[in-house]
Amino acid sequence: MKTTPDTIVIIGGVAGGASAAARARRHSEAAHIILLERGPDVSFANCGLPYHIGGEIPDRADLAVQTPDSLRALLNLDVRTLTEAISIDRSNQQVLVRSLADSSESLISYDKLILAPGASPLRPPLPGIDSPLIHTLRNLQDMDRIKQAAASAQHVAIIGAGFIGLEMAEQLHEIGKQVSVIELQPQILPQLDAEMVRPLEDTLRDKGIELILGDGIDGFEMISNQISAKLKSGKNLATDLVILSIGVRPESGLAKAAGLELGPRGHIVVDSYQLTSDPHIYAVGDVCETEDPILGKRTAIPLGGPANRQGRTAADHIFLGEKALRYPGSIGTAIVRVFDHAAGITGYSETRLKQEGVSYQTVTVNGSSHASYYPGSETITLKLLWSPEDGRVLGAQASGKDGVDKRLDVIATALRGRLNIDDLAHLELAYAPPFGSAKDVVNVAGFAAGNMRDGLLVPVADLASAGAQIIDVRPAASAAKLPVPGAKNIPLPQLRSRLAEIDRSQPVFTVCQMGKTSYFAARILANHGFDARSILGGAHHQVRK
């Protein structure tokens, strides 16, 4: 163990900074640990902010995981809130800070400095952007302001349909607001592939939330007590309150001014111990880049889990040096609940793999959250992406009303272990009727992926890609209820006896409800010499109501 540094200064007292402070104190009672925080609060539950606005977390105090006083008492930290770091003098190892209470400035010397300033919500320089009716949500004060403004608002416009935008849409709807969501991309949740978020889009629309997709903001204008958002399409949307949730930008100005190396998008570059280009300065959380352990590319994941664990890594390296556990990179696991539906992702999406020019294969399957014969099971749609070279899993997305988090966590673990599609096929997951299935949807995705590799499953990604000869193998009643346009219905049990009705001279595309019996049908047809392909995901996934 290294000689204990006298003074550790940490800039930023929320997820990454607070974790670093706590971990440092476990290593040493002697170190002077100074936690600088520009705001009045430390270590609050920023992921919980929307749920206080919506009333699900009624007591605001529940969001204050720790207070400056509790951190002093428990960790003997020198907590200085309302204190802004102005500049870093690297050669003298000093930080210039300013008190926001009295504007006094002072110099703090450090042996080790940890930068955990986070990222700030993007606020593009549009006309009218400074209106007091336009809010972003980062801290408890933002939350208080939005909660107060929402009290008298009838309509709220949410700009940006990412995770926070959707949580806000849900929560504001729950307290009786009319909500419009505006998103530049032609889909909500652009982190996920378009077809995977359609059930969420349906859920939002079913609740009466207006989705304005593929449209952006050109500016804002105050019209009496309301604000009008001017859309790129030429539309104008009058509203009482705007929530801006279009993304975040790393707060790396201090680091940049100090000459620390930054990445292409302004994140601080760190090594696997979270050390910056200065051997006495670490950076953790939303402000820094990290490596994606799937493809080895640089990435930045502004989420609480990585921030907490990076803070821990930095503190470990201060006290353990090379013996510290390296931060293994971030794979980007995320989930959102929108009313009774959840959707999430781990690893790469198809969109990102295309952007990166990485070859991949993909399959989408449906399964039950638990044994379908036991009450309360819900359908989970799972999209799996893997490398055609070695079958290694590259990412997955899941969507459904129950058990989405569990499947994402299983595949996040598989990504950490660099497992392949065959490993997924043979995962031995917990099965009792209330909890799972003898063949879990993750196993089924592994089976389907293996079937594709082995030529047993010849898939078609969607109905639009299918040729003219489509055979719907569902029971007649199901086929009539949610018809597949242009399809001929031959229920699976009749297929073998009705082969003569199918044109052998052209490809045949099979479809069913969930994408399972269409595979069975395609196998029957292929084994009888047809050029047969199964439409992935089934009518459940492909046909919009």
Place this chain on the structure above:
Amino acid sequence: MKTTPDTIVIIGGVAGGASAAARARRHSEAAHIILLERGPDVSFANCGLPYHIGGEIPDRADLAVQTPDSLRALLNLDVRTLTEAISIDRSNQQVLVRSLADSSESLISYDKLILAPGASPLRPPLPGIDSPLIHTLRNLQDMDRIKQAAASAQHVAIIGAGFIGLEMAEQLHEIGKQVSVIELQPQILPQLDAEMVRPLEDTLRDKGIELILGDGIDGFEMISNQISAKLKSGKNLATDLVILSIGVRPESGLAKAAGLELGPRGHIVVDSYQLTSDPHIYAVGDVCETEDPILGKRTAIPLGGPANRQGRTAADHIFLGEKALRYPGSIGTAIVRVFDHAAGITGYSETRLKQEGVSYQTVTVNGSSHASYYPGSETITLKLLWSPEDGRVLGAQASGKDGVDKRLDVIATALRGRLNIDDLAHLELAYAPPFGSAKDVVNVAGFAAGNMRDGLLVPVADLASAGAQIIDVRPAASAAKLPVPGAKNIPLPQLRSRLAEIDRSQPVFTVCQMGKTSYFAARILANHGFDARSILGGAHHQVRK
């Protein structure tokens, strides 16, 4: 691809056998696939049987996943129910079968034979064991008989507190029966370590279910309309109905008579393609042994998941030969729900590691099912076991009211990937307040394990192993509510200022509610020169109400 075999005969039509048949049909439309089943049903949901008895699955037909007719229609199988295989003539590749309807016998030739006869409930040759009031539960007919017998019973005795025994205890209680559970081991669920099942034992007793632990059965005696179970302790237990659930025995008599190689406990020995010692005969499911991929030992896991996937493996090998995906072995993941509480295991328990003489380390931590500031979170207790040599995970057990299945599945995936404790520390799991925590309990277990390796956490397994000087660092109110016998209360925030009250000349043991702040306290004390150790799991886990 091999030449298609003309005839595949499968003995046993439930999990493994039905899966093998279905998979074989995907490979070939031409093969003659004969499915022999001694009972009247095929492919039924045997894991769902208790829930029909308890009324949670009200419609019996929901348990018939497939029927002989549906298998004929969908898979073109030659399904022969009520047909018992009598013997195998390996040299002529024939099975002698007997119709249970008319006792007629016939010979069926096979190119490939798949044995999937399952395992039968143990029924030891005790005095009175043949009483009609003593039931076992394996199939729909057993279920019907128990359901009928339970209707008029007031009291039910369940012999054996394994997974099925506990499910039956819950379900019979739910329909108003008085229930006693008798278990030879001094704990319920002997698959898990004793301390991990105590919350379940509490739950059962709270519901009024009698637990008779560490006691066995010497025999039964009819006394008028009741049956009296004579216990080894000398007690007699009068009851209206006995459910015998003390384990299963592989139905390998046919295989043994045919000269196939059997393992030490009577299971059929197979390779990783499920091939027996005869190159034309496969065995799948409860009847066969497999390898445990954690320590490479032979094991037999009589559960539905492995059976299904083994059936698939055998069919693949018939058609793909060496190109088939090998069965990777069974790690033994299992879960049970008992009222509002769940408990389960994946991989090795501490008890089994001791039996095998394998060195291990272990830690037990508590965490929240999701963010503790979001409503509805429940405590999960997680016990982790790993190899001290390389940190590789060997097994885990979890217990709690919510999210137990998810954590078991994550660690089951980690076991498949041979991940170590540091990998668990850095798993990036799905986090939004309704679903998880920034530091999930699995991460926390990984942290704690790493802390033990690195000497930061010096644990004591339980209160009984602690020395005399115990410091309870909980707030005074919590310490008073669930007192730790013999402990002195110094709340954590006061610890640094009250060090003088602690005797430096002897070890000090710290305890708290959940085992987390006691670790913090032990770090403070260790950094101040004390010989300090933290009691794992906290009062929550250690002190019985």
